[in-house]
Amino acid sequence: MSQGLTMVVCIKQVPDSAQIRVHPVTNTIMRQGVPTIINPYDLFALEQALALRDQLGGTVTVLTMGPQMAETSLRKAMGHGADRAILLTDRFFAGSDTLATSFALSAAIGKINAETPVDVVFTGKQTIDGDTAQVGPGIARRMGLNQLTYVSAIPAIDKAAGEITAHRRAEGGVQVLKTKLPCLVTMLEGTNELRRGSLPDVLRAERAEITTWNAKDAGIEDVTKCGLKGSPTKVSKVFAPKPRSERAAMIEGADATPAAIAAAAVETLVAADPALPGVITRPSALA
């Protein structure tokens, strides 16, 4: 029986969307030169897995589905201390929505599980490009893993008893949940800070071999469940947001002093919404 925890962290390589521009004429995304990063939300999942390994021993495998160049992100994750990296890549995966993505990732996790039983699968809360927060629950459901979403802390985990206790962010409070391993955890952002990689880890990551699996390697026989074919949602249109029919009416004061502009602004706002002063109710407002 293996000691320690066998953990898989799903990470996605995404374009650094802060730097994405839309072509002003063709309305298409200008991808060229946009740097890629590990989905920032996934870093919290990675650190949580590494912390559990520190505590209880075990292994952390990072897994991504994406193009060949997603290898960069896997190496980066190894540089932070992950033990092993798997790249799931195949032309059949192109155009996957959440259902097809969770199908492919589940197959790969299933294969890892066949080698060594997996205790915990981690995902980030959401991606910054897909931004759906649905892939995690999708994997859990497909694989029959107990699902813990929006987890902010894992105060207890007991491999022998096969139990895990987690704090889950809910509406208006925190649920303390206890469930059985194996489970799937989606980590909440801001819950930890990813460690810097040690020098040996960084060097190891540079030379490390990245395991690459295609659909067949991952044991997927029915490729119609992958990619565009396996995605029930279809994108019918991509477009840039329209401006309002009129642009903002500019307020200019009698002279250009801030006081004059502010006085004009108050007049304009009250004229547009005469009930506004009544809405301003706090006693301190009149102090």
Add this chain to the structure above:
Amino acid sequence: MSETPAKPPARAAKSKELPEHLKAYRHVWVFIELEHGRVHSVSWELLGEARKLADTLKVDVAGVVLGPAGEGTDQAVAEAFHYGADQVYLVEDPLLTNYRTDPFTKALTDLVNTHKPEILMLGASTLGRDLAGALATTLATGLTADCTELAIDGTSRALAATRPTFGGSLLCTIMTLAARPQMATVRPRVMSMPEPDRSRAGPVIRERLDMVEEDIVTKVLDFIPDADTNQAQLAFADIVVAGGLGLQRPENVQLVKDLAEVLGAEYGCSRPLIQKGWMTADRQIGQTGKTIRPRLYIAAGISGAIQHRVGSEGADRILAINTDPNAPIFDFAHHGIVGDALEILPALTEAFRARLAVDRLAG
């Protein structure tokens, strides 16, 4: 929606005839999120939206209420009719007391398989997103998360769900053509609250939860309520004042707070200020923060990126202050001031203070 589409595939545009066995799916459903005896207001916002979609399709709206008997279920059912439901599906069971993925997924999956709705909408709350992901996978159907606009496609009668994509720099419209139900989640406050009609009522269809506690692996040990209820106040405030990177230094956040104080308003910010630690995360306005729908929104030193826009453009009236006359925020603000927020904010605080003093003397 995990892989971001570069180009819409041509075949999606062609509306395929719906497979025969899916034609039985009819009506628009809204999951009424009931927890700790209270309904999340996003459920009523969704019922308002469902009403419009159902009227276009000429079908009914149904609400789905899951919960333990006696803990707000009666009230939730009654109100679901007030907010636009034609009928309500109700599953009452003690196992539905605290939210857990398994019993909720089971209850809703069984309801869907028995009564076959064509559209199913849930709030994109932590509960709704947990449930929707599990449900869509179990039903093997399409789910479009965090929609900002919902409509019916004229040719296919499919739900055309629009959401920000690519980190929000673009919008995309997504349809589920060959699976049912078509699922969508919408964040709180994105849709407006419908006016309740207290005279409305309708039939309640009761179903049972086919499950016992022993079937459920996950146990709730405790629930720790948030000490700070500010979180909700920003989303529901009548007036909101917010600052962005144009504030330049952390101490200038005070200028936003001062104006908010005079206006009895809540204050908030754009995302970079959270990342810099100038405000706490519950103050972020936008796609990954709070959606606000105030009567008046004053945005100072905020450029108006789409992620910020989708969370704030539901305001009745927006005043933007920015040094750059070409800032995108002026594309959706109603009023604009081209000027330095560090000067305009204190001047506005003074001008409102003066105006209110005059009103008080007159009143």
